[in-house]
Amino acid sequence: MDYLLTADKVSYERFYRSVFGTVSIHLDAGGCVLLTGANGAGKTTLIKLLAGVLRPTAGTVSSIEQHFIGHQLGLHQELTVQENLQWYLRLWTRGVDRQQAKQRIDEALSRLQSLSLRSQRAGGLSAGQAKRAALARLFLVPRSLWLLDEPFVNLDQASIDLLLSEIRAHCAGGGGAVIASHALGLADLPRSQRLKLPIIRPAQHREHAHE
Amino acid sequence: MNLDWLSGPHAVYILPAYAIALAVYLYTALAPVFSGKRQLRQIADIHQHQDQQPS
Amino acid sequence: MSSHTSFWKRCKTWFHRWGSPAWFYRTSGLIIPWLWAGFFLLAIPGLIWGLSIAPPDYLQGDSYRIIFIHVPSAWQSMLIFAVMAILALIGMVWRIRVAETLAMCCAPIGAAFTIVTLATGSLWGKPTWGTFWQWDGRMTSELVLLFLYLGVIGLQQAIEEPRKAARAAGLLALVGVVNLPIIHYSVEWWTTLHQGTTISFFGESSIDASMLWPLLIMAIAAKFYFGAALLTRTRNTLLLQDREKNWVRETVQGEKS
Amino acid sequence: MNNLLIIAGHDLRLAFRRRNEWFQPLWFLLLVVALFPLGIGPQPALLAQIAAGVIWIAALLANMLSLESLFREDANNGRLEQWLLMDGSLPALAAGRTTAHWLITGLPVILISPLLAAWMQLPQAAMGTLVLSLLLGTPTLSLLGSLGAALTLGSRQGGMLLALLIAPLSVPVLVFATSAVSDAASGFDPETQLLLLGVILLFAITLVPFAIAAALRIHLQE
Numbered sequence: 001m002d003y004l005l006t007a008d009k010v011s012y013e014r015f016y017r018s019v020f021g022t023v024s025i026h027l028d029a030g031g032c033v034l035l036t037g038a039n040g041a042g043k044t045t046l047i048k049l050l051a052g053v054l055r056p057t058a059g060t061v062s063s064i065e066q067h068f069i070g071h072q073l074g075l076h077q078e079l080t081v082q083e084n085l086q087w088y089l090r091l092w093t094r095g096v097d098r099q100q101a102k103q104r105i106d107e108a109l110s111r112l113q114s115l116s117l118r119s120q121r122a123g124g125l126s127a128g129q130a131k132r133a134a135l136a137r138l139f140l141v142p143r144s145l146w147l148l149d150e151p152f153v154n155l156d157q158a159s160i161d162l163l164l165s166e167i168r169a170h171c172a173g174g175g176g177a178v179i180a181s182h183a184l185g186l187a188d189l190p191r192s193q194r195l196k197l198p199i200i201r202p203a204q205h206r207e208h209a210h211e
Numbered sequence: 212m213n214l215d216w217l218s219g220p221h222a223v224y225i226l227p228a229y230a231i232a233l234a235v236y237l238y239t240a241l242a243p244v245f246s247g248k249r250q251l252r253q254i255a256d257i258h259q260h261q262d263q264q265p266s
Numbered sequence: 267m268s269s270h271t272s273f274w275k276r277c278k279t280w281f282h283r284w285g286s287p288a289w290f291y292r293t294s295g296l297i298i299p300w301l302w303a304g305f306f307l308l309a310i311p312g313l314i315w316g317l318s319i320a321p322p323d324y325l326q327g328d329s330y331r332i333i334f335i336h337v338p339s340a341w342q343s344m345l346i347f348a349v350m351a352i353l354a355l356i357g358m359v360w361r362i363r364v365a366e367t368l369a370m371c372c373a374p375i376g377a378a379f380t381i382v383t384l385a386t387g388s389l390w391g392k393p394t395w396g397t398f399w400q401w402d403g404r405m406t407s408e409l410v411l412l413f414l415y416l417g418v419i420g421l422q423q424a425i426e427e428p429r430k431a432a433r434a435a436g437l438l439a440l441v442g443v444v445n446l447p448i449i450h451y452s453v454e455w456w457t458t459l460h461q462g463t464t465i466s467f468f469g470e471s472s473i474d475a476s477m478l479w480p481l482l483i484m485a486i487a488a489k490f491y492f493g494a495a496l497l498t499r500t501r502n503t504l505l506l507q508d509r510e511k512n513w514v515r516e517t518v519q520g521e522k523s
Numbered sequence: 524m525n526n527l528l529i530i531a532g533h534d535l536r537l538a539f540r541r542r543n544e545w546f547q548p549l550w551f552l553l554l555v556v557a558l559f560p561l562g563i564g565p566q567p568a569l570l571a572q573i574a575a576g577v578i579w580i581a582a583l584l585a586n587m588l589s590l591e592s593l594f595r596e597d598a599n600n601g602r603l604e605q606w607l608l609m610d611g612s613l614p615a616l617a618a619g620r621t622t623a624h625w626l627i628t629g630l631p632v633i634l635i636s637p638l639l640a641a642w643m644q645l646p647q648a649a650m651g652t653l654v655l656s657l658l659l660g661t662p663t664l665s666l667l668g669s670l671g672a673a674l675t676l677g678s679r680q681g682g683m684l685l686a687l688l689i690a691p692l693s694v695p696v697l698v699f700a701t702s703a704v705s706d707a708a709s710g711f712d713p714e715t716q717l718l719l720l721g722v723i724l725l726f727a728i729t730l731v732p733f734a735i736a737a738a739l740r741i742h743l744q745e
Contacts, residue, residue, distance in 0.1 A: 239374060
């Protein structure tokens with residue numbers, strides 16, 4: 001059983017303080033991990049670790065190619081949504097001609113009913129619109145592992161339901177997702193593990209430095 | 212042992228050269244020693260503080 | 267065969283133990299007094315020999331006696347940059363925090379050696395060349411070396427998160443050490459272009475034995491000094507970094523009692 | 524290689540939209556060079572003697588000032604993270620960004636250099652060498668500058684710090700380029716210096732993008 005994502009005994013230190021202690025995650029096809037925890041518990045740090053943006057201070061992370069959508073949405077303010085997605089498409093795929101690209105971008109945008117955003121400047125979008133534009137990347141290029149950091153923030157109820165159904169379909173289709181969020185709707189996913197990150201107070205982590 | 216260069220013409224260059232060297236090297240060597248002591252006291256206080264009220 | 271492998275294994279574990287801040291703190295604590303002893307045992311006789319026993323130079327008279335602080339400092343300033351780059355590389359490749367900290371503590375000491383080299387060089391230049399500053403090859407590349415040191419220190423202080431600062435400054439040190447020979451060559455080339463060959467009074471080969479010995483003794487003394495100063499600085503930084511860890515709590519209580 | 528072209532092309536198209544950012548380094552260069560005759564006086568003989576140094580130092584300063592925000596925007600909006608996730612292509616992306624920057628700011632400097640040479644009374648014989656030295660030297664400065672931009676991403680005062688970090692590394696380029704031009708001005712053959720500039724350029728092209736990638740990765744691991 002090869003996992004989509006394995007992280008064993010992973011920890012991260014910032015200013016020489018461990019952010020979330022030590023965490024192990026094994027995500028197999030069809031599974032979904034829900035990261036919860038108070039603000040500052042290190043959810044964003046952990047997801048960035050799993051995505052490979054951050055390198056863990058201890059422990060190892062291995063995963064297949066994945067989509068990572070964090071707080072920073074990765075949209076260039078002066079480009080339109082279409083141009084932003086075109087940028088990603090041309091970086092991620094080879095030999096996609098203009099017509100094919102345009103069609104794939106429209107298809108990706110329509111998955112979250114955000115086709116209307118296509119020619120708007122990313123800088124001019126509302127927070128919710130920008131989030132939807134960023135989430136469109138999930139459908140631009142099929143990847144079986146999704147790492148989403150607070151995906152439901154700023155979305156209206158309709159979009160939240162849409163995204164939930166997309167995530168369920170993705171997991172059902174053999175994909176996997178790690179989602180840092182407080183939204184409740186995900187509890188009923190078939191194989192969802194819930195991981196609550198404790199708040200690490202300075203005094204608590206006096207673990208012995210490795211001898 | 213002849214130190215007559217002390218009264219010679221070049222003393223005015225040799226002495227300041229060694230003085231500067233002494234000053235700079237003393238500072239680079241001793242600064243961490245003193246800051247180390249101060250730091251030890253500060254860290255001791257932190258731990259003292261934490262021991263009194265176990266969180 | 268077994269003694270061979272166990273020797274190599276012992277080296278490896280010895281190397282790894284240095285990676286642990288607690289072990290480093292304790293061991294360096296034991297070494298530092300010896301380093302200071304070595305420094306004084308060499309520096310004092312070296313200075314006495316250089317400043318009083320060695321005869322005046324037939325050409326320069328006594329102003330050459332500055333050589334016993336100028337040349338060792340110059341050699342040491344370049345050596346420290348190389349040591350800093352190697353430590354930064356170890357820290358970056360194997361992600362050993364102690365190596366990164368050692369590299370960052372090298373920078374101020376290296377800058378100190380460079381400043382002394384420049385100061386003593388210009389004080390020596392006055393009686394020899396008549397001016398406090400002569401754009402000759404060595405002094406110019408020493409000046410560029412000082413700017414490289416200040417760059418590393420400046421970058422390390424400009425970035426907030428200490429480990430990120432250490433890595434960024436370490437990378438700059440690596441880029442710097444790769445550039446040092448090119449800079450040195452281009453500056454040497456540049457000086458020969460503008461003034462023809464400068465008459466450098468203390469070409470290593472032309473010194474006779476009575477001057478060479480004190481010079482070497484002072485050079486070795488400089489290494490002891492560097493070792494002691496570096497370990498002292500690094501111990502403090504490591505202590506500060508791990509101030510909330512258990513080994514620090516025990517050391518602090520041990521030290522206080 | 525493909526990624527390099529994509530990024531370079533993308534940045535060039537973007538630059539078309541922000542025309543004003545093009546001209547600032549150019550204005551700055553013209554201003555700095557123009558200040559020297561005002562400061563030192565118009566005697567042709569004197570100006571000609573310092574012409575090479577003035578033009579090159581002005582080009583160095585203009586290059587550093589224009590590089591300060593090279594990666595800052597993409598670091599803030601999150602695109603830099605996405606670059607990092609395309610493992611293996613960070614050096615190519617960094618090289619693409621630097622190439623685009625050189626085309627936007629380096630090339631105009633070369634095109635305008637005859638005017639600068641005229642202002643500084645540089646003899647006609649040295650004009651060709653000046654352009655050639657700029658052609659061989661400014662890409663290295665752009666590469667070093669973008670390394671500085673990547674290193675100072677994490678700090679607040681980027682511009683000044685970038686100049687302090689990169690100026691010492693640019694000494695060889697400055698030394699060889701200015702002596703090439705002044706040699707050509709006084710009738711000598713500047714070939715060796717130009718060859719050395721070429722060597723340094725090849726050296727920089729192969730190594731510096733990896734250093735930039737490392738610096739970007741260090742910044743992202745905040």
